[in-house]
Amino acid sequence: MVLLERRIGLLFGLFLGLLLLAGARALWIGGVRGQELSGRAAAQQVQEITVPARRGAITDRNGVELAVSEDSATVFANPRQVRDPIAMAHRLAPIIQRPYERVLQDLSERRRGFVYLARQIDAVRGSAIEQLKLPGIGVTTEPRRRYPRGTLAAQLIGAVGTDGYGLAGIEQLRERELRGEDGRRRIVSDAVGQPVSIVDQKVGRPGHDIKLTIDAAIQERTEAVLKDVGQTFQPRGAMAMVLDPRTGEILALANWPAVNAEQFGRAPVQNRLDRAVGFSYEPGSTFKPVTVSGALEERLITPGTVFQVPSQLQVSDRTIHDAEPHGPEALTVARILAQSSNIGTVEVGLRLGAARFDRWVRAFGFGSATGADIPGEAPGIV
Numbered sequence: 001m002v003l004l005e006r007r008i009g010l011l012f013g014l015f016l017g018l019l020l021l022a023g024a025r026a027l028w029i030g031g032v033r034g035q036e037l038s039g040r041a042a043a044q045q046v047q048e049i050t051v052p053a054r055r056g057a058i059t060d061r062n063g064v065e066l067a068v069s070e071d072s073a074t075v076f077a078n079p080r081q082v083r084d085p086i087a088m089a090h091r092l093a094p095i096i097q098r099p100y101e102r103v104l105q106d107l108s109e110r111r112r113g114f115v116y117l118a119r120q121i122d123a124v125r126g127s128a129i130e131q132l133k134l135p136g137i138g139v140t141t142e143p144r145r146r147y148p149r150g151t152l153a154a155q156l157i158g159a160v161g162t163d164g165y166g167l168a169g170i171e172q173l174r175e176r177e178l179r180g181e182d183g184r185r186r187i188v189s190d191a192v193g194q195p196v197s198i199v200d201q202k203v204g205r206p207g208h209d210i211k212l213t214i215d216a217a218i219q220e221r222t223e224a225v226l227k228d229v230g231q232t233f234q235p236r237g238a239m240a241m242v243l244d245p246r247t248g249e250i251l252a253l254a255n256w257p258a259v260n261a262e263q264f265g266r267a268p269v270q271n272r273l274d275r276a277v278g279f280s281y282e283p284g285s286t287f288k289p290v291t292v293s294g295a296l297e298e299r300l301i302t303p304g305t306v307f308q309v310p311s312q313l314q315v316s317d318r319t320i321h322d323a324e325p326h327g328p329e330a331l332t333v334a335r336i337l338a339q340s341s342n343i344g345t346v347e348v349g350l351r352l353g354a355a356r357f358d359r360w361v362r363a364f365g366f367g368s369a370t371g372a373d374i375p376g377e378a379p380g381i382v
Contacts, residue, residue, distance in 0.1 A: 047078065047114050047138075047187045051200070052164045053180030054143045056207035058157055058171075061251075064216040065148050067157055067171065067261075072144035073126020075118040079109045081136030088134060092117065095125055119162050120144040138187060147261035153219050155255040155274040156212075156374070159264035168264065168272060170210065173375040180207035213249040218242055222252040230256040239275040250372070253277075277377040288345045292337060294360030295352045303334040313343045320346050358382070 058067035075096055082088050085107035093100040096118035106115045119142070126139045145160045158169020164179070166172035183204030188197035226240045242252035253276050259267040273279075295301045309331050313320040322342050336344030349357055361367070367382035 047076075048201070049076070049114070049140060049185050049187065051140070051183040051185045051204055052142055053182050053204035054206040055145060055160070055164060055180065056178040056209045058178075058210050058212065060212055060214045060216040060219070062215065063211070066153060066212070066214075066216070067145065067147050069143040070146055071123055071141050072120040073118075073123050073129075074116065074120060074140050074142040075126065075129055076114060076116050076138050076140070077107055078113050078136045078138075079107055079115060080113055082107050083135065088137070091132065091134070092129065092137070095129055096121060097125075140185070140187075149216065149220075150262070151258040151260055152216065152223065153214060153253065154259040154261040154264065155272060156214070156253050157261060158375070159261060169274070169375060170212070173373070174210055177210065178207040181205040213251065214253065215251045219252040219254065222254040223256070223258065226254045226256045227258065237270065237273075237275050241276050253374075274374070274376055277372070277374045280378050280380050285340050285342075288337060288340065290361060290364050290366075291345055291349045291352065291357070292333060293364075294357060295348050296333075297360070298352065298356055300351050301333050301348060303332065305333050306330050307333070307336065307344050307347045309336070309341060309344045309347070313346055315346060315350075 055069045057065055057069070059065050075092070079085070085104055088107055089100055089104035093103045096103070098118060103117060106117055109115055117137075123141075129137065130139045143164070145164070147154070147157065156169055158171035158173075159167050160171050161167050166175040166178065171178065181204055183200055184202040186197075186199045186201050222240050222242055226238055230238050238256045240252070240254045241250065243250055253274070255273075255275050257271050259271050264272065292301075307330070308328065310328050311326060320343050323340070331339070331341060331344050333344075333348065335341075336348065352360070361382055367380050369377050369379045
């Protein structure tokens, strides 16, 4: 009888000790770690994500779309709510088309309450994931940049990154107008990670559309001709520009080799450059009217002024020749321009003099940017 009472007393003492231990543990969790655990619980149930604004479109002068934004799906996860990352990764990897190992790594990040699994995938695949109703997995709509005309004017238009910021070309230069203003979205999930409340805390503002002076039809033809030139002569690069002489508007600005705007970042760096504005070129014979115009404005010559043009002319350490061999001849200024005579133009330049020549060259805009609103423009070298 005494032994039985002792055993009952021991059991009672054991239960009392466990009860006191549980009470102390509850007090410690509620008092000491209460704030920390409350924060963790909130992080598991509440997520705030940025909703990128719809980027403005870029069109040609006739409204042909060169760069547009379309709806896509972005898949995210709360790893703390994913009970079986291995099984989840096996289900998601084929749909989002990412390596299984990378998906598993993201889902195993228990210290984080939010991770992106896939950005800007096709809306159809996003819908397929939503229908699975996987715990801890969410899908939101995000605009994705598309270039319907492929390589057309790619170096001029440029590209945007995954986060929607312009990285090159018009996309970068006019970032502020095209970008718009992002919104903020608050997603509250239940215990198994399914959204029960989606609230737009801040509604985004879409960007403005931009219309270029480019004519898509002329641009396409110019690029086709330039491609033939490139394939025939195999230069490192080539460019061509078409302008309206009445207004100065740029109707086409082509570069070769071509670049796929959808995969802009994968192209070699030298192919991404806009050679029409980012490089300096010798103007060649197109510079002759500048020299003659300066002399005309200074009243040093008239169109009928006659110059004795020798077969060659020595200027400092250079011997000047004309394109076609000839003997000494007398040419008016008008004929010098008509025949594009190198020697005759140099004689006009010598009469103009170095100081006045420099002033007129700069008056025509050489050595300074044109202000054509195209990124990466080189001012030229005088």
